[in-house]
Amino acid sequence: MQRIGMVIKLNADKVAEYKRLHADVWPEVLDMIKQCNIQNYTIFFREPENLLFSYYEYTGHDYEADQAKMAAHPKTQEWWKVCMPCQKPLDTAKDGEWWIEMEDVFHLD
Numbered sequence: 818m819q820r821i822g823m824v825i826k827l828n829a830d831k832v833a834e835y836k837r838l839h840a841d842v843w844p845e846v847l848d849m850i851k852q853c854n855i856q857n858y859t860i861f862f863r864e865p866e867n868l869l870f871s872y873y874e875y876t877g878h879d880y881e882a883d884q885a886k887m888a889a890h891p892k893t894q895e896w897w898k899v900c901m902p903c904q905k906p907l908d909t910a911k912d913g914e915w916w917i918e919m920e921d922v923f924h925l926d
Contacts, residue, residue, distance in 0.1 A: 828904065846892060849886075852886070853887045
């Protein structure tokens with residue numbers, strides 16, 4: 818099992834919309850997340866910085882292939898188009914980076 822942590826910013830004027838969207842995530846999107854071997858998925862929000870932190874556990878054997886499968890899923894693509902205007906990459910993001918993966922430096926079971 819691989820633990821994944823990522824961070825991105827949330828546009829201040831989109832906080833309520835983002836929370837509303839994630840209070841009722843589309844079933845097809847939730848199913849695809851599970852099909853791609855992701856479990857224990859949580860997104861945290863921090864004000865006033867408007868940071869989103871996501872955490873999930875990957876239980877598959879080919880992370881890149883599962884990520885590609887998710888990215889190719891039409892309903893997930895539609896979901897991302899709805900959610901992405903709410904978000905903005907960190908100022909330190911590289912070209913093409915959206916959610917920025919974080920280094921795992923400590924864990925206790």
